[in-house]
Amino acid sequence: MNSVSLECRFLRRIVFQVCQFRWNQWNLDKCDKHNVAPSEAEYVLNHPSRGYPRKIGDEKKLAIGQTPDGAFLQVIYVIDPDGTLFVIHARPLTEAEKHAVRRGRRR
Numbered sequence: 001m002n003s004v005s006l007e008c009r010f011l012r013r014i015v016f017q018v019c020q021f022r023w024n025q026w027n028l029d030k031c032d033k034h035n036v037a038p039s040e041a042e043y044v045l046n047h048p049s050r051g052y053p054r055k056i057g058d059e060k061k062l063a064i065g066q067t068p069d070g071a072f073l074q075v076i077y078v079i080d081p082d083g084t085l086f087v088i089h090a091r092p093l094t095e096a097e098k099h100a101v102r103r104g105r106r107r
Contacts (some may be wrong), residue, residue: 019046020084027087034091040067041075041090049101064093064101074096 021042031038044065045053053063059078066072075098078087093101 021045022084022086031090032079036073036090036092038087040069040071040073041087043067044073044075044090045077045085045087049104051104052085060088064097067102072101 008034021038023038025096028038044067045063048063050067052059052065055078056062060076061078063075063077064072065075072093074089074091074093075087077085080086
């Protein structure tokens with residue numbers, strides 16, 4: 001993990017978020033396909049549920065969290081060499097996934 005992402009992770013827990021996001025037409029279309037606004041995906045990455053983000057393969061990471069409007073989202077992303085976050089997938093959780101997230105919060 002590079003120093004930018006370590007700083008980003010540390011600051012998220014302390015005061016504010018300084019992570020930068022890289023958006024292009026490809027990942028904007030991926031979010032739009034599932035009716036997820038880029039700002040919602042960014043919010044979840046800045047405020048993931050307990051136990052997230054998780055590494056899910058080579059360079060990919062998974063974050064699950066709730067937006068200020070109450071929507072639960074899954075966001076898969078990679079960290080670019082310069083430390084920016086590139087969202088490769090974002091979608092609402094299914095009812096079963098929401099239940100599992102809520103159950104995990106009570107533990």
